[in-house]
Amino acid sequence: MPPPPGPPMPGQQPTPEQIRMMQQQMAAEAAKRGLTVPQYIEQLKAQAMQQHQAQQQMQAQQQQQGGHPQQQQMPINPGPPNPAAVAVANFLRSQELKPRTCLLDEKRKDMFRVKRAIRALQSPAYAKARSKNPLLPEVTDRASAENTFKLLPMSLLALRVSKIDPSVGHEGHGHAKPKRIKGLWTVRIEQHQDANDDDHYIWLYEGAQIKQKLYAAGALVLVIAVVMFPLWPLVMRQGVWYLSMGMLGLIGLFFVMAIFRLILFVVTLFTAPPGLWLYPNLFEDVGFFDSFRPVWAWHQDKKAKKKSKKTKSPAEASIAKEGNSTSTEKPTSAAPAASIPTTPAPAATGVSPAAGTPIQRKLHARVEEAEEE
Structure with a gap:
């Protein structure tokens, strides 16, 4: 025999057998209390309403602190802006x-x-x-x-x-x-x-968006002014013509200067290497005035400079650093230089100097340029 139908699962539609069983159970509970089925349903609704009101009152009492009731946090339900x-x-x-x-x-x-x-x-x-x-x-x-x-x-x-x-x-997709x-x-x-x-x-x-509106209005006025150019007064049209000719002249002068500096570099590359640049920062990512400073400079191969710095030995770099520090250090006493014990360099006899004997070394200060990033 199949098992008796139980209560429906949450979110599942009850079957006719389950509905019939719930009706029989409700009728039995109502008969125990001496009520009809509609009266029993109304009683259940009233009990549920009382429990809900009691929970709300309990939450309101818990949120009161020092006699000043706090506002209850409201849920977020998106809607139109207010x-x-x-x-x-x-x-x-x-x-x-x-x-x-x-x-x-x-x-x-x-x-x-x-x-x-x-x-x-x-x-x-x-x-x-x-x-x-x-x-x-x-x-x-x-x-x-x-x-x-x-x-x-x-x-x-x-x-x-x-x-x-x-x-x-995004793995496995075409894009x-x-x-x-x-x-x-x-x-x-x-x-x-x-x-x-x-x-x-x-x-x-x-x-x-006040600035954006002002920019849009200015652009609209500018477009209308350009469209209405034939209706401008003669003096304004002549002024615009002279201004446009001046701008074209500046642009042409810029191209002439760029070609001249390239020709000058090519000529000096063979006559006076490594070559001379006129306005070396003209096409660099600098400001307007910095593009014309300095006026001239010798060409420098950045790749070769970086390669030479990378291949330099650590001992040579430490000696150069020591030489820089000794060359910039000021003397702290007035002792004569002859008081420093020194020994002459050993002759080419294969005999090394004794251990602990000070040897005078000539340290030359070297200035290294910082690598540009």
Whole structure:
């Protein structure tokens, strides 16, 4: 015989046999209490409601400290932004939260820690800002500070993220692995938006964008002015023509100077090696004025210089260092040089000097150039 049907598993639809069995058990319990089935169901509902209210009262009593009830931490349910959340975001964006740059979907975002935001909400600066802006919520304790901070993820202005390895999950795919940038976290958005001290959040809110709007307006005015060039006054059009001719002349002069310095280097490479460069920093990654300083310099082979420095023996480098230190050291006494005991160098007889006998060595100071990185 098959076993009697038991209660349904959680998340599973009950079978007709299970429904029939539960109805029979409910009717038996109601008959024991002298009630009908609908009256028994209403009694169960009332008991469940009383237990829920008792749990809420117990939690409210536990959260009272010193006669000042703390605010209960509310869950986070994302929704459209409200003015209070925007006001909190504007305040936190103006504070020093020590943000760092991270990568979210290959886009750069500003990331900060929750504890610095909570600290800013509990600071006197927030109280001063709240006196000027009534939209900012009141912060009296840690729970109210967390509730104020949770307005950001509820309005999708900032979201909690965690660090991930960008190379994980890309093995076996046809596309290339994403390039890992040193010093930048690759993050992903977490499902549960908590507000612990060590949690990291990224800003999705970029502020009022006043500068971007001004730049866009300036670009639009510039485009309209260029399009309306035929309607400009004659004096302005002539001024623009002279200005454009002057810019073209400067560009042409730059190319002439670059060609002349190359010809000068090639000529001096054979006549006066290693060759002379006019404005050696002209194409280097330096500032505008540094590109024309110095005016001239001799050519230096950086690869050969690096190779010679790498092949130099350690003993030779130590002797050069000792010579530099002795050449720059000042004498501390007025003793004559003849008082220093010295012995002449041994003759070519194969006999070495006795042990412990001081030998005078001539040390020459050598100046080494630091290798450019």
